[in-house]
Amino acid sequence: CCQVMANPVLRDGKVMGAVVVILDITEREERENLRREFTANVSHELKTPLTSISGFAEIIQNGIVKQEDIPRFAGNIYLESQRLISLVDDILNLSRLDEGEVPLKWEAINLLALAEDVAARLKSTAKKNGVVLTVSGERTEISGVRSIVDEMVYNLCDNAVKYNRKNGRISIAVQKTAEGVSLTVADTGIGIPTADLDRVFERFYRVDKSHSKEIGGTGLGLSIVKHGAAYHNARVTLESTEGVGTAVTLIFPNIPT
Ligand code: ADP
Numbered sequence: 035c036c037q038v039m040a041n042p043v044l045r046d047g048k049v050m051g052a053v054v055v056i057l058d059i060t061e062r063e064e065r066e067n068l069r070r071e072f073t074a075n076v077s078h079e080l081k082t083p084l085t086s087i088s089g090f091a092e093i094i095q096n097g098i099v100k101q102e103d104i105p106r107f108a109g110n111i112y113l114e115s116q117r118l119i120s121l122v123d124d125i126l127n128l129s130r131l132d133e134g135e136v137p138l139k140w141e142a143i144n145l146l147a148l149a150e151d152v153a154a155r156l157k158s159t160a161k162k163n164g165v166v167l168t169v170s171g172e173r174t175e176i177s178g179v180r181s182i183v184d185e186m187v188y189n190l191c192d193n194a195v196k197y198n199r200k201n202g203r204i205s206i207a208v209q210k211t212a213e214g215v216s217l218t219v220a221d222t223g224i225g226i227p228t229a230d231l232d233r234v235f236e237r238f239y240r241v242d243k244s245h246s247k248e249i250g251g252t253g254l255g256l257s258i259v260k261h262g263a264a265y266h267n268a269r270v271t272l273e274s275t276e277g278v279g280t281a282v283t284l285i286f287p288n289i290p291t
Contacts, residue, residue: 075238079121079252083114090114117250124254127185128237131261142175142289143183145217146208152187153206156195164201167191171208174215176286178266186262187217189255190282194221196249197280214268214288220281226274234272235260259284 043051090107093099099107146169153167160167176183187206194204202222209216226234230241238253259282263270267287274280 072237076125079238080118083118083121087111087114087118117252120250121252121254124252124258127182127258128254128261131182131258131265140177140179143178143180144173145176145183145215145286146171146173148180148184149187149191149206149208149217152184152191155188156191160195160198160204163195163198165195165198165204166202167195167204167206169206169208171206172210174208174210175289176215176266177289178286182262182265186259186284187219189259190219190284193255193282194219194223194280196251197221198223202279211285214285216283216285218281218283220279222279225276225278225280226272227276231272231274235270 041053042049043053090111094104094107149171150169153169157167191204191206198204198221204219204221207216207218207220209218226241230239233239234241235256237257240251240253260270262268263284269285271283271285272280273282
């Protein structure tokens with residue numbers, strides 16, 4: 035676990051003693067391993083859409099594709115590029131949190147107003163699947179960095195839309211509790227199998243890779259939620275039943291009075 039460094043202390047050329055420094059390198063090694071794993075995952079995740087983009091573009095360029103198939107190929111290139119953009123956005127957000135390089139503009143945030151704003155942005159996507167979104171609760175303020183809290187709430191609501199069933203429901207509720215201000219996003223979606231519950235907050239972890247690809251996940255959304263929560267001293271809980279739905283709650287500390 036440890037790295038021991040011994041430096042001799044000299045006086046008039048004679049060794050008088052030694053200064054021994056014991057460093058705990060476990061944490062450093064763990065961080066290094068995580069970084070290596072993350073880089074390997076990122077490279078893999080970036081390479082997949084890039085390979086299809088370059089493949090589709092090459093076929094079009096070579097003139098192998100029939101004229102009437104070109105829009106479909108162009109559509110694939112567009113979708114894969116969109117996937118790359120959201121992946122790069124997520125990676126940048128995560129690394130900003132990791133490095134602690136977040137612009138530290140803490141401010142009072144009305145959590146209910148923020149949730150209403152996120153819901154408005156997702157309404158049309160939800161509507162396409164007949165999913166109804168409702169926001170309710172108290173107009174309560176928390177202290178936080180707006181862009182991060184927005185990203186966290188957006189990711190939770192986006193998941194509730196993506197993993198919902200046709201004509202499902204999503205309720206977002208903001209409440210004042212003794213512990214702090216809570217925001218719960220509950221959906222009537224496909225739920226998460228018990229065996230995967232512990233792992234969904236890991237970077238790039240997806241319960242069903244092929245299904246997630248179809249609906250455009252990066253596997254980084256909940257990881258951003260976890261890191262953002264830690265940044266705000268907030269607590270995250272997740273409850274889910276397969277085939278019934280999922281509820282994720284964030285509890286932010288009360289603003290000291
Ligand atoms: P993704 O970009 O794939 O949605 P996340 O980190 O946000 O990545 O979520 C990780 C995985 O957890 C998802 O791929 C999905 O399998 C599962 N998941 C997250 N939220 C929900 C939800 N509300 N309902 C069902 N499954 C979910």
